[in-house]
Amino acid sequence: MDLNYTADDLAFRDSVRAFLDASLPKDLQDKVLNHKRLSKEDIVRWHKIVAKQGWVGTGWPVEHGGTGWSPVQRHIWEEECARAGTPPILPFGVNMVAPVIMAFGNEAQKRHYLPRILSCEDWWCQGYSEPGSGSDLASLKTRAERQGDHYIVNGQKTWTTLAQHADMIFCLVRTDPNARKQEGISFLLIDMKTPGITVRPIIMLDEDHEVNEVFFDNVKVPVQNLIGEENKGWTYAKYLLGHERTNIAAVGRAKRELLFLKRVANEQRKNGKPLLEDPVFASKVASLEIEIMALEMTVLRVLSLESAKRGPGPEASMLKVKGTEVQQMLTELMVEAVGPYALPFDATYLEGEREHSIAQDDDAAPLAPYYFNYRKTSIYGGSNEIQKNIITQMILGL
Amino acid sequence: MNFNITQEQQQFADALRRWVDKDYSFEHRNKIIHSEQGVSGEAWATLVELGMTALPVPEEQGGFNGSAIDMMVVMQELGRGLVVEPYFATVLGAQFLKLAGGQEALLEQVAGGELKLAAALGEKQSRYEMFDIATTAKKNGDGYVLNGTKTVVIHGGQADKLIVSARTGSGQRDTSGISLFVVPADAAGVSRRDYRTIDGQRAADITFSNVQMPASALLGKEGAGWDILEAATDYGATLLCAEAVGAMEALNAATLEYLKTRQQFGVPIGKFQALQHRMAEMFMQMEQARSMATLAAVKVASSDPEERRRTVSAAKARIGQAAKYVGQQAVQLHGGMGVTNELPAAHHFKRLTMIDVTLGDTDYHLARFAAQPGFKKSA
Numbered sequence: 052m053d054l055n056y057t058a059d060d061l062a063f064r065d066s067v068r069a070f071l072d073a074s075l076p077k078d079l080q081d082k083v084l085n086h087k088r089l090s091k092e093d094i095v096r097w098h099k100i101v102a103k104q105g106w107v108g109t110g111w112p113v114e115h116g117g118t119g120w121s122p123v124q125r126h127i128w129e130e131e132c133a134r135a136g137t138p139p140i141l142p143f144g145v146n147m148v149a150p151v152i153m154a155f156g157n158e159a160q161k162r163h164y165l166p167r168i169l170s171c172e173d174w175w176c177q178g179y180s181e182p183g184s185g186s187d188l189a190s191l192k193t194r195a196e197r198q199g200d201h202y203i204v205n206g207q208k209t210w211t212t213l214a215q216h217a218d219m220i221f222c223l224v225r226t227d228p229n230a231r232k233q234e235g236i237s238f239l240l241i242d243m244k245t246p247g248i249t250v251r252p253i254i255m256l257d258e259d260h261e262v263n264e265v266f267f268d269n270v271k272v273p274v275q276n277l278i279g280e281e282n283k284g285w286t287y288a289k290y291l292l293g294h295e296r297t298n299i300a301a302v303g304r305a306k307r308e309l310l311f312l313k314r315v316a317n318e319q320r321k322n323g324k325p326l327l328e329d330p331v332f333a334s335k336v337a338s339l340e341i342e343i344m345a346l347e348m349t350v351l352r353v354l355s356l357e358s359a360k361r362g363p364g365p366e367a368s369m370l371k372v373k374g375t376e377v378q379q380m381l382t383e384l385m386v387e388a389v390g391p392y393a394l395p396f397d398a399t400y401l402e403g404e405r406e407h408s409i410a411q412d413d414d415a416a417p418l419a420p421y422y423f424n425y426r427k428t429s430i431y432g433g434s435n436e437i438q439k440n441i442i443t444q445m446i447l448g449l
Numbered sequence: 450m451n452f453n454i455t456q457e458q459q460q461f462a463d464a465l466r467r468w469v470d471k472d473y474s475f476e477h478r479n480k481i482i483h484s485e486q487g488v489s490g491e492a493w494a495t496l497v498e499l500g501m502t503a504l505p506v507p508e509e510q511g512g513f514n515g516s517a518i519d520m521m522v523v524m525q526e527l528g529r530g531l532v533v534e535p536y537f538a539t540v541l542g543a544q545f546l547k548l549a550g551g552q553e554a555l556l557e558q559v560a561g562g563e564l565k566l567a568a569a570l571g572e573k574q575s576r577y578e579m580f581d582i583a584t585t586a587k588k589n590g591d592g593y594v595l596n597g598t599k600t601v602v603i604h605g606g607q608a609d610k611l612i613v614s615a616r617t618g619s620g621q622r623d624t625s626g627i628s629l630f631v632v633p634a635d636a637a638g639v640s641r642r643d644y645r646t647i648d649g650q651r652a653a654d655i656t657f658s659n660v661q662m663p664a665s666a667l668l669g670k671e672g673a674g675w676d677i678l679e680a681a682t683d684y685g686a687t688l689l690c691a692e693a694v695g696a697m698e699a700l701n702a703a704t705l706e707y708l709k710t711r712q713q714f715g716v717p718i719g720k721f722q723a724l725q726h727r728m729a730e731m732f733m734q735m736e737q738a739r740s741m742a743t744l745a746a747v748k749v750a751s752s753d754p755e756e757r758r759r760t761v762s763a764a765k766a767r768i769g770q771a772a773k774y775v776g777q778q779a780v781q782l783h784g785g786m787g788v789t790n791e792l793p794a795a796h797h798f799k800r801l802t803m804i805d806v807t808l809g810d811t812d813y814h815l816a817r818f819a820a821q822p823g824f825k826k827s828a
Contacts, residue, residue: 052518053451054747060450084828123450313827327825330816337819338770341741341763348740355452369733439729440722447705447728449719 054351056123064127071135074100083136084311086417088259088401091174091216097138098171107145107169115153115161116169122357125298126350133303141213144168144175148221151238151287155279164240178208178222178241178265179288186437188223189232189285193267195224195239197274197281202226202239204247204270210431214250214263217243227282238284240276247271255427257420258398292433299367299432300374302347308381309340315414316388326388335387339380346373365445368438375428375435382422389415396420452743458522464499465523469530475793478531482649488607492534497562505540506560510553517684517746521691528695531796533650535565535604537692541685542566545612545629548677549668555610555631567608568685569599569655570678577809579614579678580624584657586615593617593667595630595638595660603807605653606643608634613657617672624675629668636660648799680754683761686808687749690742690768693804697735697775700797704728704779707794711784724782731775738771759821762814769811772801 056064079093101107109125111117120128149168152160167173184190193206204224214220220241227235241248247270252260279287316327316336326332353366386393395410401417408416429435443449454462473492481489496502504519506512513519520540527536543559543566546552558564575581584597595615605611611632619626632639638660643653669677708719708728718724745764751757776798780787783794790796805811818824 052454052743052747054744056450307828310826310828313825317825317827325825327827330819333819333824334812334815337815337824338766340824341767341815341818342737344744344763345737345740345767348744349736351450352452352740352743355450369736373733373737436726439726442729442732443725447725447732449705449708449725449728 056127060123060127063124064131067128067131068135070104070106071131071137074104075135075137076100079138080136082403083138084307085413086401086421087403089138090403091213094138094141095171095174098140101140102170107140107171108149110146111149111153115149115165122354126354129298130303130306133301133307136307141175143177143212143221144171144173144219147177147291148175148240151221151278151291154290155238155287159275160240160278173218174213174216176211176214176217176220176243176265178211178220180208180210182207182209182264186434188288189236191223191225191236193222193224194228195226195237195272197226200274202272202274202277204239204241204267204272206267208265208267209263210253211250211263211265212261214243214265215252215260219243220265221278223284223288226284230282233285235282236284236288237281238278238287239272240278241267241270241272245270245272256423258396259401259420259424261424300346300350300370301378302343302350302374305343305346305374305377305381308385309336309343311414312336312339312381312385312388315385315418318414319388319390332387335384339377339384342373342377342380346370346377349373365441368433368441368445371432372429372435372438378428379425382418382425385418386422389418393419393422454518454522458519461500461504461519462522462526465501465526466529468495468499469526469532473530473532475531475796478533478649482533482645486607487643487645487651488534488604492532493562493565496534496536501536502539502562503560505543505547506556507547510556511560512556517687517749518743520688521742521746524688524691525695525698528692528800529699531649531696531699531793531800535567535607535651537685537688538567538604538608539565540688541568541603541681542608542610542612544681544684545668545677546631548680549629552631552668564610565604565608566610566612567602567605567653568612568681569602569605570612570614570682571600571602572598573600577813578622579682580627580675581622582614582616582627583621584613584615586617586628586630586662588617589661592661592663593630595632595657595662598654598656600654601652602655603650603652605634605655606641606651610634611639611655612668614674614678619672626672627674627678628671629674629677630662630666631668632657632660632662632666636662646803648803649796650800650803676754680757682808683757684749686761686765686814687742687745689804689807690738690745690764693768693772693801694735694739694742696797696801696804697731697738697772700775700779700794700801701728701731701735703792703794703797704731704782707783707786718782727778727782731778734771734774738768741767755821755823759818759823762809762818762821765809766811766814766818769805769814772805773811776801 108117109120113119152164181191195202195204222239222241223236224239225235226237247268249266251264253262255261317325319326321329392412392415397409397416399405400408503512504515508514546556570579586593586595611634613630613632617628638658640656641653646652709717711718741764745761748760779794780798
């Protein structure tokens with residue numbers, strides 16, 4: 052057993068740090084570290100900087116323009132990005148649709164879409180969920196009927212993250228309503244500018260516009276936008292779900308946010324002393340820090356299985372559950388830490404349109420919105436209850 | 450980075466498991482527990498034969514110089530098998546001898562299985578603060594005279610020699626002025642009250658009245674025992690963490706088996722989602738516990754005491770939480786059977802609960818973790 056990085060890993064980490072030091076714009080870093088909202092331009096700007104370095108496709112093979120990194124290198128990259136406070140590289144193109152295109156798309160699709168994903172030419176969103184389907188994804192109802200060289204798509208998707216910015220959407224659609232529910236589904240790529248598509252914002256608890264409903268009204272989609280075979284979409288969707296889940300626990304960000312929480316708790320006073328010295332509060336923070344330590348070790352254990360080409364299988368479900376629990380505990384303690392200063396709400400400040408928050412506490416201003424927003428994490432991506440079902444069936448065999 | 454255990458470690462684990470399965474069945478263990486001695490000479494002989502007593506001892510004294518990772522592998526198996534022999538107590542005692550230095554002869558006896566040890570540290574008022582020592586060792590010519598009472602000394606009644614913490618100076622709750630001694634259990638003035646613990650192990654309350662000790666009984670330097678005491682008990686806590694992981698493995702396996710076989714309303718109860726989700730949580734708790742037990746085993750030998758305290762306390766606290774969840778849920782999922790004394794699962798639950806209150810419980814270690822200087826570091 053050896054829990055140390057190899058000399059090669061450490062050299063790799065140094066090169067990542069050097070790149071981040073030189074390339075991460077200060078204004079973007081400030082936004083991330085101060086929990087402000089990122090615009091489309093912020094995210095695209097960072098994506099293009101990373102693209103120029105050739106480091107967007109961290110899970111991609113070299114032949115498609117990926118880095119060909121090992122699981123450990125990817126982990127180091129993700130951890131260093133989190134530490135530095137970079138904007139995210141959105142997963143919808145790079146980590147979700149791209150692996151499906153690589154595995155099941157035709158040559159033309161690969162040649163067209165993959166370079167555009169790497170360069171952020173196309174902003175992708177995911178058309179999986181539907182009203183009423185929830186975690187029962189296969190119950191989807193959006194119809195695609197073949198008419199000559201087109202499909203005519205009718206129906207509705209929901210919870211579509213950042214669809215308001217999207218150029219493309221990858222959708223699961225029902226192409227055979229008479230087949231068993233998993234068997235009549237196809238995987239379609241749809242241009243968001245196609246007539247008949249309407250995007251309606253859904254505003255979250257923090258009053259941010261993050262997700263949307265997407266309506267399809269007789270939308271004409273060329274047949275060449277079908278991935279793989281008709282009615283085999285569920286297979287591709289499952290492939291996607293099993294792909295690229297090493298960073299699901301987001302330990303790097305949790306470590307950074309823990310330091311932020313401690314800073315805030317050191318500055319807040321209780322009985323004339325730093326809140327972090329209050330035994331009751333300190334005990335909660337200590338529990339959380341220990342949970343993050345345990346999660347990091349568990350992630351590294353799963354990663355070492357993955358390096359040995361033995362996973363991550365259902366272990367990813369465990370990382371999702373424990374990772375989101377940690378994230379939610381962090382945001383909960385942040386609100387507790389600032390107490391009454393959680394009350395003032397200043398969306399203008401969060402959008403970066405005002406330099407300081409209206410109540411003059413820039414640390415505290417984003418924390419309640421952050422907490423409310425993060426209640427989503429135990430629901431999205433397959434609710435934590437669904438993840439427990441997966442553990443139950445795949446690991447425990449019940 | 451790799452998390453694999455070595456072939457030798459796997460062989461140790463396999464040998465132990467075969468012995469437990471074959472010769473240390475639950476029924477046999479029950480007989481041992483209810484025997485007058487509460488431990489088995491035969492089982493001890495087998496542990497010695499399997500090399501377990503030699504494992505932690507340095508090679509120069511006839512041992513295998515096993516690391517904390519080696520010991521983790523062993524303790525997991527003992528935890529799984531609910532072994533009640535005085536192995537942990539002896540290894541903990543040996544750790545004091547190793548850290549103090551100059552105890553080669555005794556360590557050779559430990560390696561050969563001829564010497565059983567116990568660490569007599571706690572007192573009525575001390576709870577988990579091992580520096581809170583009222584027992585005194587007063588200078589007497591070349592030697593010392595020992596007076597005081599130690600409580601709930603794990604396997605104190607089975608030990609040949611005792612490692613005793615005593616005050617040679619400073620106030621009752623100071624970390625300075627603490628000295629450590631090796632005292633033969635049959636020395637004049639030592640009286641032991643040996644009893645069964647609720648988890649089937651043994652412990653003793655031990656009184657020392659005017660026990661005469663030669664200068665050679667002193668471990669390390671006079672008045673400077675605290676560093677050794679703290680490092681040794683951190684090592685002990687790490688072993689307990691590993692034992693707890695083994696106990697959780699056994700408990701989860703038994704519970705899973707029960708969910709698959711016990712029928713109610715015409716189906717195995719494992720078909721009910723309310724129960725499935727708890728089983729999934731038990732599994733995750735065990736994996737988080739295993740991560741922390743591993744981390745502690747890697748870091749307990751760290752040359753940086755703050756790093757050692759921080760990691761060991763993190764592990765003991767997290768494992769205490771996991772053990773409580775896994776233990777309580779296992780009993781609940783076993784239904785009425787779970788609250789009887791007939792099931793091994795119930796005994797794993799009892800052992801897990803007692804591990805939490807040995808060498809510092811969850812709250813104690815959370816507070817100790819938060820008291821390390823590194824805890825207050827922030828962004």
